Amino acid sequence: MGKFCLQCQDGTKLKLATKDVTVEVRGESCIVPKVKGWHCPACGDIEYADKDSSDRMWEAVEALGAKAKARDAAILAHARKRLKLTQKQAAELTGGGHNAFSRYERGEAVPMRAVINLFKLLDKHPELVKELA
Template identity: 45%
Template structure:
């Protein structure tokens, strides 16, 4: 039993915490990560105190790294499809001359506007004429 089991809920104050497990979805850059967490959860509001699990934390971080790598690979694919150099792609997105190189190596994460712009250009490559 945890130290929280049987205590009053610190969130709503109306319920009691009980040890248990709960399914949880977390989102990172539009991708869903599902896991099961353990802790003490309120029988009234459902909120509670989550136990820290180092192994689960590493799984979450690995998921985030995988999403980042997929996003970087997708930017490379789209940039090449559009026949743009990294410098031209960076200018198109409004970034510095080395921005795309850093995105593609995973050293920087592009803002959502850059990712969205290139996803749109992937589906409608003819629009690049409007931006150059």
């Protein structure tokens, strides 16, 4: 008896296999080897066949999330210091509350991608910060 993909919902059949799966979280990715489960050939969704596979996938997702958070925190802290802004001044530019920036830099909150993008741009063109004040 076949299993059908619950994501695709169009009768796509899942295939039981053990294969290496690429996991991506906010721009960070890694390969989790030998994931045993029912794989969807269309969307890549997986129904895990054992707890070990599902545990290893979740560990990878959490590790990538932590890595992305640390990367974003470092980008923001670096750019902010280069712009000679306090965390409070940086938060005034991006919104989200007066302590939003210190929370981003400590990895306690995930900034919106627009915040990261703004500070990447300002890091390259620091003179533009005057336009925002």
